[in-house]
Amino acid sequence: MISTDHQAVELAPLRGLDAEDAEDSFHADRVVDLEDGRRNDYAHSRGRATFWTLCSAVAIYTTKRLMISHGFHYPLAIAFRSFAALAVVYIVALRVGSGSRYGLLRSGGKDFLPNKRWAGMIPAAFAAAASVPMLLEGVLHMPSLPVIVMASPVVYAAESLVLSICCSPSRTQKRLPWEAIVVVIASCVVLYNEYRLMVPGLIWGLLGILFIGLSRACFTIGSDRAGFDHSGEAKLKAYHGFVTMTVTFGMVFSGVAGHFLEHIDSIYPMDYYTIALMFLNMLSIIGTGFSGTGLLAYSPISFDNQRHFSNVPLRGVEFAAAFLSNTIVLLVAMFSDPVPVVSWAQLAAYLISSSSLLGADQVQSLVVGFMGGAKNSSSKSAPTEKRKSGRLLPSLALVVMITISSWAGSYLSSLSINSIGKSLPSALDLSYKPSSRFDIVVSVYNENPTLVKETLDAIKSTAMLSTIKPNIIIYSKDPDADVKELKKATGADVVEKLENLGREGATYLHHIVNKWDKLAEQTMFIQAHAHNMRELIPRINDYLVTETGMLSLGFTGMVCDCQTCGDRWGWEDKYNTVPQLFEQIYREPCNPRTPILLSYKGQFVASGKRIRGISKKIYEGLLTTITSKDGESHNETIVGDNVDTPDNPYFGFTVERIWGLLMQCATDGGVAAKCPSLLSGMGRNGKVSDCQCLDR
Known part of the structure; x- marks a missing residue:
């Protein structure tokens, strides 16, 4: 990302004007009045920082809204278009800005072609270009947007680490700053307490944040090589190279990756x-790039021979811009769909990591100033011992401020969660008397029977199931399977062979339709090769109870609009199944924007009363459709280029996602918002009702 302002002088509001500040006040061989220049530059710096704050907050928030709420699940396309737009605007700025206050053409045209000044900026441009698509991928795959912005201080920790390793003369301390260590520890607390971590979101989000820090560090190192004592022309060439290479690399990275990985259809x-x-x-995004270079961290650069952005401890304006922008996103996201859960521990850790970026002296000055004693605390004549002894009260005040702010933010989050609409009423077959307590229905093809037995043994050893003796019912779709041998090897109670049609969805529907009057009180439907086995067992341990009516054992929190249902993996309700089922189940058409919670991985637990709460004909219709070898479900106009065979029908992906709707649990906004991911597991304040619909 880029910044084209060549006039801004970054002054630290908490520092005096030193010799470097005075030197920066010279421009075009003219000496300006020092005090007037200071006031004008500071006002311009604040205006620029304010503009970046708003642009960055809007860019991050609208990106999330586009990808999640509006179904544009294409972060690489967003990144490519943004880089292309930045390139166009930058070229226009070069052509029309000559001679103006924001003029960039102060050298001949050939000076803007690749030259030796560009070499030092290649690492910074590479990292800056790579950080954008990575960060946007993280925003897409991390369900909770607040956790991304609360981890943003890691940018400065990564920057400090690189500057320390490279022994940059621009670093503030010879060793790794203690502030960076605090940031890392506090950010780990944020992630540890996150209730909905996803592996792709964690990987791409953190990589994007780390690459932003790497870019800042490499930019500083490149600037060191250019030297502030060199001519303004040399720095202009180097910075122009950074901008040009960043947008070029960005278009190449996001364009090539998007071509192979994203298909907008x-x-x-x-x-x-x-x-x-x-x-x-x-x-x-354009405004963010031109005012502060990139997202999450305010990194203003200047095309004049002036000091660029600071590293830890940050100058006041830079800290305020980044902190306010990220806090705005955090607060707005709390009251937006999908509603995230933000704990006081996360907020406290975020505030601690953010405040540490200023350094102890600046934090003390701010706190004392807030307490009304800034005049006394800022006295330069005060002895060192007095300043040290005077830090106790500000430190206590800071702890109180962080505590109050954290609890206030947590309270706002709980208000937002509690405002979520309740589920539509469920119809249960209360007259049904099951003949067995618990069945485990397993869909098998040609998996290793020994591994299947190990999976079943692990499931049967979980908290509730270890107190009862569940029946194991295996349906094999392997035409060469030996039923007796399979039963013996797996320890199953019943083994039946089925024709290899319709994936696991057909197996489950077959069991429901053909065992309608013999359904167990509760039934677990699962595949022989269970997904996410390491996280699956804790999920069963934590949430499976005798009142369980519908408990999904796959991905959580994936919601779509009833009449335009789709997800970020490219699936869309091309058969219009969701609105049709909704009307059949609830006896009324759904609102176009009614949120529907999707289920994944083909593994869940449902009660017999809830299964029988809707008409048997609904299951029969779905079974007929998913096991058909031709007909409308295999229509090439609908299927398109997707794989569609009788044993692996495209309609099977639709059935995988509608089990929650069939069990009348897809309209429960509380489950959609509160259920933690498989990776995060149940938190300290978690409840069994967070992830399921209970039969009460």
């Missing part, structure tokens, strides 16, 4: 609101 037309949001997103 939706059956749903893009509405005007989505188009307007996309336009606003692009404008805000």
Whole structure:
């Protein structure tokens, strides 16, 4: 990302004007009045920082809204378009800005071609270009946007680490700053307490944040090589090279990756609101780049021979811009769909890591100033011992401020969670008397029977199931399977062979339809090769109870609009199944924006009363469709280029996602918002009702 302002002088509001500040006040061989220059530059610096604060907050928030709420699940496309727009605007700025206050063409045209000054900026440009698509991937795959912004101080820790390793003369301390260590520890607390971590979001989000820090460090090192004592022309060439290479690398990285990984092909037309949001997103990203270089961290650069952005401890304006921008995103996200859960521990850790970026002296000055004693604390004539002894009260005040702010933020988060609408009423077959307590229905093809037995033994050893004796019912779709041998090897109670049609969805529907009057009180439906086995067992341990009505054992929190249902893995409800089922189940059509919670991985637990709460004909219709070898479900117009065979029908992906709807648990906003991911597991304040619909 880029910044084109060549006039801003970054002054530290908490520092005096030193010789370097005075030197920066010279421009074009003219000496300006020092005090007037200081006031003008500081006002301009604040205006620029304020503009970046708003643009960065809007850019991050609208990106999340586009990808999640509006179904534009294409972060690489967003990154490519943003880099392309930045390139166009930068070229225009070069052509029309000559001679103006923001003029960039102060050298001949050939000076803007690749030259030796560019070499030092290659690492910074590479890291800056790579950070954007990585960060956007993290925003897409991390369900909770607040955790991304609360981890943003890691940018400065990564920057400090690189500067220390490279022994940069611009670093503030010879050793790794203690502030960076505090940031890392506090950010680990943020992640540890996150209730909905996802591996892709964790990897890409952290990589994006780390690469932003790497870019800042490499930019500083490149600037050191250019030297502030060199001519302004040399620095202009180096910075122009950074901008040009960043947008070029960015278009190449995101364009090539997007070509192979993203295919923008939706059956749903893009509405005007989505188009307007996309336009606003692009404008805000452009504004962010030109005012402060990148997202999350305010990194203003200047095309004049002036000091660039600071590293830890940060100057006041830079800290305030980044902190306010990220806090705005945090607060707005708390009251937006999907509603995240933010704990007081996360907020406290975020505030600690953020405040540490200022350093002890600046934090003390700010706290004392807030307490009304800034005049006394800022006296330069005070002895060192007095200043040290005077830090106790400000430290206690800071702890109190962080504690109060954390609890206030947590309270706001709980208000937002509690405002979520309740589930539509469920119809249960209360007259049904099951003949067995618990069945485990397993869909098998040709998996190793020994591994299947190990999986089943692990499941049966969980908290609730270890107190009862569940029946194991295996349905094999292997035409060459030996039923007796399979039963013996797996320890199953019943083994039946089925024709290899319709994936695991057909197996489950077959069991429901053919065992309608013999359904157990509760049934676990699972595949022979269970997904996420390491996280699956804790999920069963924590949430499976006697009142369980519908408990999904796959991904959590994935919601779509009823009449335009789709997800970020490219699936769309091309058969219009969701609104049709909704009307059959609830006897009324769904609102176009009604949120529907999707289920994944083909593994869940459901009660017999809840299964029988809807008409048997619904299950029979789905079974007929998913096991058909031809017909509408295999229509090439609908299926397109997707894989579609009788044993692996495209319609099977739809059935995988609608089990929650069939069990009348897909409209429960509380489950959609509160259920932690498999990776995070149940937190300290978690409840069994967070992840399931209970039969009460």
